[in-house]
Structure formats: structure tokens, C-alpha cells
């Protein structure tokens with residue numbers, strides 16, 4: 003079910019804990035909340051809906067895809083860019099990497115290792131930062 007986006011900086015600053023197969027409702031809520039916000043968001047992390055678990059959802063084309071316990075295990079070239087965040091006003095300068103390799107579990111908790119590039123890679127980096135309590 004769609005949830006409200008929270009703006010509580012103290013909660014957002016806390017690193018999230020690993021998610022497990024008990025968190026399927028939270029995974030579905032995050033995907034539903036991203037689907038309800040595609041006019042203003044391209045990704046969400048679970049702590050943005052008040053759930054301190056390592057779950058993110060990323061908009062890839064028309065699909066809102068969950069990545070569970072995402073871990074960036076390799077990074078390409080660094081670049082600077084401006085980014086916004088639903089939990090914060092305005093845009094800020096950020097450092098990102100042009101391609102990343104990510105280990106994550108899908109909604110069936112199957113493990114994947116996958117390379118992402120360009121804008122999708124940027125969104126994943128932003129959301130993994132949220133899992134670590136890091137805001138832009």
C-alpha cells in the first residue's frame with residue numbers, strides 16, 4: 003500500500019538494518035509508494051517511508067523495481083552532478099560514479115550481481131546512501 007514520505011532528518015540519518023523475507027509487505031509498500039510518486043521521484047529508500055530496512059525501489063522505464071539489501075561492490079569513473087531528494091528541499095551537488103556493480107536480492111530474495119550505468123546507477127547510489135543514513 004502507498005505510504006507517506008517522511009521528512010524526519012533524525013530518522014533518515016540512521017543507517018538501515020538488513021531486510022529479510024519477513025519484510026515482503028514493506029517491499030510492496032515501497033514499490034507502491036514509488037509508483038504513486040513517479041511524477042516527482044525516480045527512486046525511494048525504505049527509511050523514506052519510515053521503515054529502517056535496507057530496501058530500495060528504482061524507476062527503470064515504466065517499471066518500479068525493488069532491490070533488497072543492495073551493496074555496491076564496484077565503481078567506475080567519478081563525476082559531479084546536481085541532485086534533489088523528496089525528503090529535502092532544493093538540489094545539491096553530489097559525487098557519483100558512472101557505472102556500478104550491485105549485489106542485491108530481488109522480490110523473491112534471489113541474489114543477483116548486476117552492472118548498472120548512467121542515470122539508473124545514479125539513482126541506485128542515491129538510494130544506497132539513504133540506506134546508510136546519508137542524505138545529499
Ligand SMILES: CSCC[C@H](NC=O)C(=O)O
Nearest residue numbers: 043044045086088125128
Ligand atoms: C537522481 S537520484 C534522485 C533520487 C531521488 N529519490 C530520493 O530518494 C528522486 O528525486 O527521486
